[in-house]
Amino acid sequence: MANPRMCPHCRAFIDPKARVCPYCENEVGKPAWTRQDTGSALRGLIPQTHFTTVIILTLNFGLFVASLILSMKLSGASMLSIPVGVLVEFGAKYGPLIVREEQWWRLVTAGFLHGGVFHILMNSWVLLDLGSHAEEVFGTARYLVIYLVSSTFGFVASLFWSPMVPSIGASAAACGLIGAMMAYGYRSGSGMIWSFYLRWILLIGVIGLLPGFNIDNAAHLGGFVAGFAMAYLAGTGRIAGPVETIWKVAAGAAVAVVAVSFLLAYQSLSRVL
Numbered sequence: 001m002a003n004p005r006m007c008p009h010c011r012a013f014i015d016p017k018a019r020v021c022p023y024c025e026n027e028v029g030k031p032a033w034t035r036q037d038t039g040s041a042l043r044g045l046i047p048q049t050h051f052t053t054v055i056i057l058t059l060n061f062g063l064f065v066a067s068l069i070l071s072m073k074l075s076g077a078s079m080l081s082i083p084v085g086v087l088v089e090f091g092a093k094y095g096p097l098i099v100r101e102e103q104w105w106r107l108v109t110a111g112f113l114h115g116g117v118f119h120i121l122m123n124s125w126v127l128l129d130l131g132s133h134a135e136e137v138f139g140t141a142r143y144l145v146i147y148l149v150s151s152t153f154g155f156v157a158s159l160f161w162s163p164m165v166p167s168i169g170a171s172a173a174a175c176g177l178i179g180a181m182m183a184y185g186y187r188s189g190s191g192m193i194w195s196f197y198l199r200w201i202l203l204i205g206v207i208g209l210l211p212g213f214n215i216d217n218a219a220h221l222g223g224f225v226a227g228f229a230m231a232y233l234a235g236t237g238r239i240a241g242p243v244e245t246i247w248k249v250a251a252g253a254a255v256a257v258v259a260v261s262f263l264l265a266y267q268s269l270s271r272v273l
Helices: 048-075 084-090 095-100 106-112 117-161 171-188 191-209 217-234 242-272
Strands: none
Touching (some): 048 084, 048 106, 048 117, 084 242, 106 117, 106 242, 117 171, 117 217, 117 242, 171 191, 171 217, 191 217
16 A cells, blocks of 8 residues: 555544545545645644654754765765764764763764765655654654654664664664554554554665665664654653643653753864864
């Protein structure tokens, strides 16, 4: 089946061409992104169902451009491959600096860095697709927490598995979103959602075993496990109350941790420039 869409009534995933949900038998109308208020979400430039995802992608691209400019300035590198040394200076996961220098923030910043144009374009395509579904299912607060915790936990797993090998990329978070959507499918009893995202993670797993791709499978596995566990416990309820307030506070704290991590990364980078 083509990329499924969500029923706005029962929140089941259905065929994108369907006009009536086969589960709740309500009309589904137009896709959510065509029904946004043009006065919100940056005056309609970004659909609300993608808003947080687009902000994350914008941050990723901004950091990619910055690291690319520095690498071209220092070594004349091309867009196809940014030198590992530059990525380490920008905040890649690298065991010796995390352990000996206590640069814990690298476990956070690594998830927003990319090593070349193909790397960032591939991850951006995957995140835009996954993020739009996860953001709509879980809401902004849960989505942010799941995304950031999955990414960080993925690099924690990578640190234990291969501490001497630098690692970067948004794919740990992407695997976390796949795990989250599979948890949602399991809890909601939707075999279609479960099987759809199971194919995603199996494909990523197969690619990770192929030689020559230099893929951090530990980060993928760590992100997937964290995303599944968090989404299974989190649920998707959005009724105003103490639970929702807790999730909003947690999302704010997660964003604050990211901001502090990049501030520390900037301070570290400034000392070597």
